Amino acid sequence: MTDTAVDEPMLAEPTEHHLSAFGQLVTGPPGAGKSTYCHGMHQFLTALGRPVSIINLDPAVTNPPYPCAISICDLITLDSVMEEFGLGPNGAMLYCIEYLEANFDWLLEQLDALLETQGGNGYIVIDTPGQAELWTNHNSLRHIVERLTKLDYRLAAVHLTDAHAITDASKYISAVLLALRAMLQLEMPHINVLSKIDMLNSFDNLPFNLDYYTEVQDLSYLLRTLEDEPRAKRFAKLNAAMVELIEDFSLVGFETLAVEDKDSMMHLVRLIDKVTGYVFMPGEDNSTTAENAHALFSSASGLIPGKYQDISDIQERWGDRREEFDEAQMNDWEQEWAHRHRQQAVKAAVAQGGGGSGGDASGDGDGLKADDVE
Numbered sequence: 001m002t003d004t005a006v007d008e009p010m011l012a013e014p015t016e017h018h019l020s021a022f023g024q025l026v027t028g029p030p031g032a033g034k035s036t037y038c039h040g041m042h043q044f045l046t047a048l049g050r051p052v053s054i055i056n057l058d059p060a061v062t063n064p065p066y067p068c069a070i071s072i073c074d075l076i077t078l079d080s081v082m083e084e085f086g087l088g089p090n091g092a093m094l095y096c097i098e099y100l101e102a103n104f105d106w107l108l109e110q111l112d113a114l115l116e117t118q119g120g121n122g123y124i125v126i127d128t129p130g131q132a133e134l135w136t137n138h139n140s141l142r143h144i145v146e147r148l149t150k151l152d153y154r155l156a157a158v159h160l161t162d163a164h165a166i167t168d169a170s171k172y173i174s175a176v177l178l179a180l181r182a183m184l185q186l187e188m189p190h191i192n193v194l195s196k197i198d199m200l201n202s203f204d205n206l207p208f209n210l211d212y213y214t215e216v217q218d219l220s221y222l223l224r225t226l227e228d229e230p231r232a233k234r235f236a237k238l239n240a241a242m243v244e245l246i247e248d249f250s251l252v253g254f255e256t257l258a259v260e261d262k263d264s265m266m267h268l269v270r271l272i273d274k275v276t277g278y279v280f281m282p283g284e285d286n287s288t289t290a291e292n293a294h295a296l297f298s299s300a301s302g303l304i305p306g307k308y309q310d311i312s313d314i315q316e317r318w319g320d321r322r323e324e325f326d327e328a329q330m331n332d333w334e335q336e337w338a339h340r341h342r343q344q345a346v347k348a349a350v351a352q353g354g355g356g357s358g359g360d361a362s363g364d365g366d367g368l369k370a371d372d373v374e
């Protein structure tokens with residue numbers, strides 16, 4: 001800890017006025033897809049017309065793969081800490097997050113400056129490192145979130161778990177335990193997500209349907225599967241106790257995510273908007289009003305509209321019928337792009353004062369190939 005450590009972050013009442021925002025804190029183990037999700041969310045919300053900024057809190061990533069509005073690396077980097085204090089990567093990571101907590105004012109200053117440019121009504125997506133300590137037992141990240149919440153930030157934790165965990169009973173139980181631990185540690189609106197669900201059809205012979213895993217149904221069935229694993233047999237009682245613990249809390253359930261699938265992203269956005277209360281925010285006249293109103297109605301009806309009403313739809317989409325769905329989607333895209341292309345051609349023709357119907361300019365439009373669809 002540094003000499004500027006803040007040991008009683010909750011005691012000091014904020015006296016100055018600070019801006020606030022809605023947003024997401026994206027957590028999960030390394031490789032779960034957090035950074036990819038942040039990037040995807042940025043693209044998706046931007047396309048919806050919602051101003052959004054990504055905050056990188058991973059001091060190991062000096063050059064993130066997305067447009068980054070604020071980066072912890074401008075304050076401290078993992079490499080510099082490892083070098084200066086001779087720490088290993090894990091210790092250095094914890095040091096960096098403690099340093100950020102101690103320099104919370106720096107973060108606040110950056111956020112104020114950022115949100116000012118968004119008219120004070122911003123939306124942020126926070127990318128975090130994959131070290132489990134940060135959301136299982138170390139307090140700095142939790143304190144940072146608490147302080148933001150006190151300043152009226154409305155954040156939801158979006159906790160990603162690689163869907164591959166469902167292929168192995170022990171991995172699945174430990175993923176559920178980690179998700180539960182994150183919920184209890186962070187104490188904020190929380191959405192658990194099985195990421196990379198588009199890989200579902202590569203998971204051979206799952207003993208249960210997808211809904212068994214997303215709803216964390218009766219885990220005693222999994223215990224029986226575990227009994228067949230020699231290494232898990234030795235820990236039968238421990239496994240039974242863990243399963244009982246998970247069931248006693250009865251808190252964990254999973255949404256699913258395939259970053260490149262816009263229906264999947266839309267479903268998550270709507271859910272997150274419900275839990276953060278974003279649906280109740282008055283929209284800017286030029287952008288988010290329609291989306292908010294839409295989200296509000298969906299919230300009132302209690303259903304999240306969209307293609308995937310049911311987890312069995314997801315299983316069909318990414319499981320046995322994936323190729324069929326991919327092909328249908330590709331056709332949809334081609335038609336949509338061809339349509340847009342034709343409309344642009346018509347507009348261009350009208351702008352040039354040619355007065356033609358645009359039919360002459362639509363040659364390329366009709367000939368649009370799948371390769372043109374990015």
Ligand SMILES: Nc1nc2c(ncn2[C@@H]2O[C@H](COP(=O)(O)OP(=O)(O)O)[C@@H](O)[C@H]2O)c(=O)[nH]1
Nearest residue numbers: 029030031032033034035036037196257258259
């Ligand atoms: N198939 C698939 N791969 C994904 C998805 N999201 C992320 N990945 C891949 O998972 C790997 C790890 O992603 P990354 O975002 O760096 O994970 P992080 O460590 O949690 O930030 C990368 O190779 C990504 O391309 C997804 O929705 N589907």
Ligand SMILES: [Mg+2]
Nearest residue numbers: 034035036058
């Ligand atoms: Mg990352």
